Amino acid sequence: MRTLPYADPGQPDLRSPSRFLLWIARGQIGVITLATVYGMIWMVAQALIPWAIGRGVDGIAADDTGSAVRWALVIAGLGAVQALVGAVRHRVAVANWLYAAFRTMQVVTRHTARTGPAVPNAMPTGEVVATASSDAPHIGHTFEVVSRFAGSIASYIVVSGIVLGISPPLGLIVLIGVPVLVAATSPLIRPLQNRQRQQREALGHLTALGADTVAGLRVLRGIGGEQVFLGRYAQRSERVRAAGNRLAGTHALLDATLVLLPGIFLVALTWVGARLVLSGTILPGALVAMYGFAFFLVIPVRTAGEMAFATARALVASRRVIAVLTVDRDVHDVPDAPPPASTNSDSDAAAPGEPRTNGKPNAGLPADDLEPDGAPRGMLVDTVTGLRVEPGTLTMLVADDPAVTAAVADRLGRLVPGTGVELGGSPLDHLPLTEVRRRIVVGDPEPALFTGTLRSNLDPHECHDDESLRHVMTVTSGEDILETLREGFDSPVEERGRSLSGGQRQRVALARVLLTDPEILILVEPTSAVDAHTEVAIAERLATMRAGKTTVIATASPLVLAHADTVVWLAAGRVAATGTHHELLDIPGYRYTVTREEEMA
Structure with a gap:
């Protein structure tokens, strides 16, 4: 049998x-x-x-x-x-x-x-x-x-x-x-x-x-x-x-x-x-x-x-x-797509063995952080909005319309066809889907939990030990979840996580995403269901855990934005300004979006 x-x-x-x-x-x-x-x-x-x-x-x-x-x-x-x-x-x-x-x-x-x-x-x-x-x-x-x-x-x-x-x-x-x-x-x-x-x-x-x-x-x-x-x-x-x-x-x-x-x-x-x-x-x-x-x-x-x-x-x-x-997927592999044309001009040609991106040397980057053509590994460019995400940074997106940042997250993760996104100098839709899914992980803004144990929800493939699971739960301030569950990681989770509160479900889902430890992580409002104290703790620990790795977060929470390396303000569907959270507070539209303060006449 x-x-x-x-x-x-x-x-x-x-x-x-x-x-x-x-x-x-x-x-x-x-x-x-x-x-x-x-x-x-x-x-x-x-x-x-x-x-x-x-x-x-x-x-x-x-x-x-x-x-x-x-x-x-x-x-x-x-x-x-x-x-x-x-x-x-x-x-x-x-x-x-x-x-x-x-x-x-x-x-x-x-x-x-x-x-x-x-x-x-x-x-x-x-x-x-x-x-x-x-x-x-x-x-x-x-x-x-x-x-x-x-x-x-x-x-x-x-x-x-x-x-x-x-x-x-x-x-x-x-x-x-x-x-x-x-x-x-x-x-x-x-x-x-x-x-x-x-x-x-x-x-x-x-x-x-x-x-x-x-x-x-x-x-x-x-x-x-x-x-x-x-x-x-x-x-x-x-x-x-x-x-x-x-x-x-x-x-x-x-x-x-x-x-x-x-x-x-x-x-x-x-x-x-x-x-x-x-x-x-x-x-x-x-x-x-x-x-x-x-x-x-x-x-x-x-x-x-x-x-x-x-x-x-x-x-x-x-x-x-x-x-x-017979219902076909929205996003397809393009196995016969031609390789992207080089953007380097003859005048910008690098010396043999010297990596370059867009005509500029990348001598300061380790070889493991570079694509075969010398482009920084994980450089994301969204041609629709003009967004550029530097590799190894914690970049946060704020828009006057939340649907804009959600659409950007879908494009960056190639969850929709015709992305208009480049990764390391290559069009994202020219890369195999398996490679995209391996390198880029998009956190679901509506977390889904399944019937089973907490362990199976966090680590369905059973690739991690308890220490790793406990670490990501700490990063997401999930210690209280473990304390309330008598059997720890082996405690049962009911269908759709009904035994947990909305904030607990969100933190468990965030821990599950962090456990994949991808090259590029994209999150959409990952702390919308938690209180301010927990939100600050998660933002601090997340920034520490993802240090040196590309992380993009779409959020309008000032508590989270304060920990960003770079904040990108999108207005009318395009990049309008880039800087730190405190620098962008001088922009009325940005300030109103993140603080809900009325704009001055």
């Missing part, structure tokens, strides 16, 4: 739902083959029991005790094989279910994580959640049924051969009747698939509305909108209920058909067999076997119907999965 989750779930085939299912099947073809073999042995053993019983009855009718005992032993052996192989078959079938479901979940979650905000922007969050939690198990169920379906086909062939050997008329009834039974259910498959899709879409919309309502519950209470959203949720629930009832009706009709038609088939087969016994064409034991076969054949017919139902549902689920997986 494999270890789940997969180390690499692979690249899915998204050309159609059927191709997606075939891609999953290829990934676990060995387990599917094993389950198929076990399923065939299991079902054939079960199919042979009526035949063995009939032969035993003929032995009893002929007063042949030895024959009856031998066939009784054969029946016992078939039962033992069925029991042992059935247990193994069930285990392998469930493994097929889990492998297919987990592979689907992994490709969905991996794609959602890699595309960043693209998937949530393209479809409701509830749709994505339902795809992983509901559609993936539906796909897995199809692969669980495969072994029983293969066994049904094999047993049908075996039973048909036996029945044809006993009596050609009865054999023809079996050979013709069973396919007719299966074909009779096919007209119900398409309506079933359509109603499954409708119910799935209604459920996804309900899930999305519920998630949005819960996320904004505090706001709703503040404006008295709880009843309004409760009414909307009730309306959506009614739509889900109605869609579920329509689906259940079609499903019930399919189930009734699968009971009625085999029943009719059983009556016809028994009547013909009884006539043949009375005419002396077949022995009484053969009639008993025929009756057992008639009952047994209900199982393959129902399994065929279940396979059709599961496949229809899996195709609907695969279509929803593909809808998620």
Whole structure:
């Protein structure tokens, strides 16, 4: 058995739902083959029991005790094989279910994580959640049924051969009747698939509305909108209920058909067999076997119907999965981009071995701090605003519109396409995304914590010891968090960090970012949820920890700005002034933004 989750779930085939299912099947073809073999042995053993019983009855009718005992032993052996192989078959079938479901979940979650905000922007969050939690198990169920379906086909062939050997008329009834039974259910498959899709879409919309309502519950209470959203949720629930009832009706009709038609088939087969016994064409034991076969054949017919139902549902689920997986990321790698042209003129050429940037020597920088072309490692230039971030400095951004600094942070971290940013003299969008993500880390202004321990939230890859974790918690003034958690770093953190206050969640998220220790760190309002005393402590410790490393902070807090090496004031979307916090206080617009003092007339 494999270890789940997969180390690499692979690249899915998204050309159609059927191709997606075939891609999953290829990934676990060995387990599917094993389950198929076990399923065939299991079902054939079960199919042979009526035949063995009939032969035993003929032995009893002929007063042949030895024959009856031998066939009784054969029946016992078939039962033992069925029991042992059935247990193994069930285990392998469930493994097929889990492998297919987990592979689907992994490709969905991996794609959602890699595309960043693209998937949530393209479809409701509830749709994505339902795809992983509901559609993936539906796909897995199809692969669980495969072994029983293969066994049904094999047993049908075996039973048909036996029945044809006993009596050609009865054999023809079996050979013709069973396919007719299966074909009779096919007209119900398409309506079933359509109603499954409708119910799935209604459920996804309900899930999305519920998630949005819960996320904004505090706001709703503040404006008295709880009843309004409760009414909307009730309306959506009614739509889900109605869609579920329509689906259940079609499903019930399919189930009734699968009971009625085999029943009719059983009556016809028994009547013909009884006539043949009375005419002396077949022995009484053969009639008993025929009756057992008639009952047994209900199982393959129902399994065929279940396979059709599961496949229809899996195709609907695969279509929803593909809808998620085809949402493309906003930011792409540009592997064939030409190297940036050098900005050094011939007159500024450096002597051999002398590093230069923009025509100016960098003799004072160590070799490890330079790009291969001699540019300072980590030099950031934003051509949209005219921002230049010197490497190794603590630079803070203030703007008359907070959206401007947030947009700058997105561009500097290449979180949006067409950045217009240069890193070390190279356009940022010409560098591989893996390199950008390794060298530049952007702290999320809305920190997200996950269910688990404090340790797993701080260090999900388990790369750091307790001393390192304690150090970053000290930098973010998180000592009080550790004091209130009885088990320290192994203390549980509830979903979305609900067991922590807003300021505590922000400090834990900041500690997690600092633990990555990137070459360039970009933070957006990292202390907006803490008190003034804590804000000062964090600013001081952050400046010390990041000394000599490039750090960009978008903030309007004067307590944080006082610790900056350089403060950049942006007005009307462009760099308007650069200096220290105290120097820029002479600018009315800057002073009003950071202190909220009214401008003098």
